[in-house]
Amino acid sequence: MSVEIIDLGSAPEPAVVDLCRRALDLAEDAADAPSILETLTRRAAAHRPVVLLGAIHGRDLVGVLVGSVSQRDPRLGHVDLVAVAPEERRRGVGRALLAEAERRLAALGATELLLAGNPPFYAWPGIDVRYTPAICAALALGHTQDRTAWNMTADLADGSAAVRPTDAAERRLAERGVTVRRAEPADVPALAAFAREVFGGAWDGELTGSVGRPDAGAHLAERDGVLLGFAAYGSSRPGWFGPMGTAPAAEGMGIGGVLLRRCLRDQWAAGLRSAQIGWVGPVPFYSGAAGARIERVFWLYRKPIGQ
Known part of the structure; x- marks a missing residue:
């Protein structure tokens, strides 16, 4: 032809x-x-x-x-x-x-x-x-x-593991001096620098594309003004989650699970009933923290x- x-x-x-x-x-x-x-x-x-x-x-x-x-x-x-x-x-x-x-x-x-x-x-x-x-x-x-x-899928139906509340976990983090909150546009320079310095790659760009948009967002954890981790969603499209990263020194504190479910609850509140976790690395983490399953292979x- x-x-x-x-x-x-x-x-x-x-x-x-x-x-x-x-x-x-x-x-x-x-x-x-x-x-x-x-x-x-x-x-x-x-x-x-x-x-x-x-x-x-x-x-x-x-x-x-x-x-x-x-x-x-x-x-x-x-x-x-x-x-x-x-x-x-x-x-x-x-x-x-x-x-x-x-x-x-x-x-x-x-x-x-x-x-x-x-x-x-x-x-x-x-x-x-x-x-x-x-x-x-x-x-x-x-x-x-x-x-x-591969991508993983998180079920966002009412009562699913992915959207369970994070209040108790946030209280435990607060007892250790860790604050968890929604990221604002003013946080973008520090978030981007943190992503570049700790993880490299292109996560700084994905974070910049998530914060401040109506169909996207991000959450962060900090202690005494020092960033410990972040999670974002919607950079590629509203139904996708990622990227997410926790500083090596803060691993094991439960920060990742809190940030992940905060984002997934935002997507649930927006009317989505499932979320794609894109280009996944730690499969066991997402399976345990949100009940996610591998569904797409590339x-x-x-x-x-x-x-």
């Missing part, structure tokens, strides 16, 4: 959102298409180079790709999203989009192409293993599986480009 690959600019039009709703086979992804595209384009473009491509057949938009350059390592190009109209699959649309993305990102200086999330603005850690056509395309185009990642791929 012959398609024309065009530049869609920096902001997704309604036709792009509609195509993604149809192309994302998992119901939760289709429902989140508007917020996913907002995160990957408008919000991300303020911090890093973003490529938004469309595949046109005749006069119809039949495919969309969002790519970007890592803001921490410009040698890394990312494919953040690929969506092909269901009726046009296995006709070379995805291959054409990926080939053009590879060319564009190489021109921006990337030497590796990752089919993986580009924090702090990402849709998924990688390719959900249930998106079989995407995995087939990655392998056919010479990508090598790099890592495996494969991450990479290949050298521009050589």
Whole structure:
């Protein structure tokens, strides 16, 4: 099938959102298409180079790709999203989009192409293993599986472990001089610095994207004005939790469980009945603290480009 690959600019039009709703086979992804595209384009473009491509057949938009350059390592190009109209699959649309993305990102200086999330603005850690056509395309185009990642789901129904009160645990922390409270915009510089210094990575950006937004938020723990931990939600989309971190010196005090459930209770109060804990590290912690279960598994791929 012959398609024309065009530049869609920096902001997704309604036709792009509609195509993604149809192309994302998992119901939760289709429902989140508007917020996913907002995160990957408008919000991300303020911090890093973003490529938004469309595949046109005749006069119809039949495919969309969002790519970007890592803001921490410009040698890394990312494919953040690929969506092909269901009726046009296995006709070379995805291959054409990926080939053009590879060319564009190489021109921006990337030497590796990752089919993986580009924090702090990402849709998924990688390719959900249930998106079989995407995995087939990655392998056919010479990508090598790099890592495996997973999300956990926390049930936010009334009475669930994830939304149980934290009052007693907060009183115990207060007896040890620890204050737990909601983070305010004035806290962002200190939170971002704490995240960078203690954990590295892109959590500072995710925290900045959570505090002060109506559909997102964060909570923190401190003692004598010194930060001990944080937890945030809504940076990627309203139904996702993360990131969360506790200073090594404060581990074992119960701070993480309190901060986690405070955030999950916010999401519950907003009407959500489940929350995705994204790109999880400590599975036993989230299972014990919130009754969360592993539900989504992602494969991450990479290949050298521009050589």
